[in-house]
Amino acid sequence: MTLAQAVVDGADPEELARLEVPTTFRAAHTRKNEVGMFGRRPHGVDDVDKDITKSIHVDDVPMPELAPDEVLVAIMASAINFNTVWTAMFEPIPTFAFLERFGREDPRHDQNFHVLGSDASGVIVRMGAAVRHWKIGDRVVVSPAYVDEQDPITHADSMLGADLRAWGFETNYGGLAEFAVVRATQLLPKPKHLTWEEAACNMLCASTAYRMLVSERGSRMKQGDVVLIWGATGGLGAYAVQLVKNGGGIPVGVVSSEEKAALLRRMGCEHVVDRSQFEHLNDEKAWRRLGAEVRRQVGEDPHIVFEHTGKETFGASVYVARRGGSVVTCGSSSGYAHEYDNRHLWMKLKRIVGSHGANYQECHEVNRLLALGTLQPTLSTVYPLDQTGDAARAVQLNKHVGKVGVLGLAPAEDLGVEDRALRERIGEDRIRLFRS
Structure with missing residues (x-):
């Protein structure tokens, strides 16, 4: 019996420890010799299609050695994040530059392939000599921050560490694979009432949204705060809506279709803005119309604007935030070169809060909310590992809601549930809302 099959069959820890680790494993990856495959975008042209189904490959890669502070996780499921899309587009820079730089410290990562993926659930099958608190056979989810625990600042806030890296984006051997190399400081227990794919889809986006909204390092949302959420049914936004509602805030979700608006309302988000009414958000007239629509629905301006779309929306976000309010941003999926009218920032005492990942x-804390059932997964669809390129393409083209999952070793969906009583108390309609 192979180690992979033993994990699928639910073998006990002793059996897992006895079986040999394979020398290769299947993984979704990009290739260094294809970095220039899409060519250069012509000057003034923004719509060249970089079809990432052409740059994401699923094939065997060699198994690396483990460092003392690492574990080998047999991956049951993973999920697509936008950093996988950036990696496969080789933008804004090819991630092999990250791997080459990291390779000066740890040569294992500097390879001619890059195994992708910053989310995962699975089973520990091997541990480095320095790993404590975990054992072979433990069911885990993986958080994405790959930090240096010997850096003093890490013990205050690891997001400030000079060597902070996003696992599977700035490191090799990520989660879109049959096995993954994970530091012990990334591990959390898998919520027992969730399936493998439901558990795998949460940590990057949910924890990022938590830090942006709830953490003392973010916008410090309080009860009654009006929060404007761009992309409110997307990977980040759908967790933001839940966190705002759970914390006593008032979410105002921005979406681009009536289908997404209907989903928001099923989530309990009463205030919905149709973005198609404001297609061109690059002038103050459009910003004013957006602000007027929020006031029409809620009666006041947002205390917080939840930003991750970037170039297309940032000027509007700065404008519509109330006097003394804040714009909290964690990314720029539509472009990094933001433009906004600074008068509306300084004269009205607004703040821009930069937020990156989560410690x-x-x-x-986020995993605890998931385990308690007060925060729900936003999984909408699931692909097999061999179709990782198609899964990532759906996210690239924004043809999805919530999170897109990918099965690793799990032979089918809906496996891995241990606590069916809790699942029944929460209700399938809540857990599977985005699947409908």
């Missing part, structure tokens, strides 16, 4: 404690 281990924040990830723990």
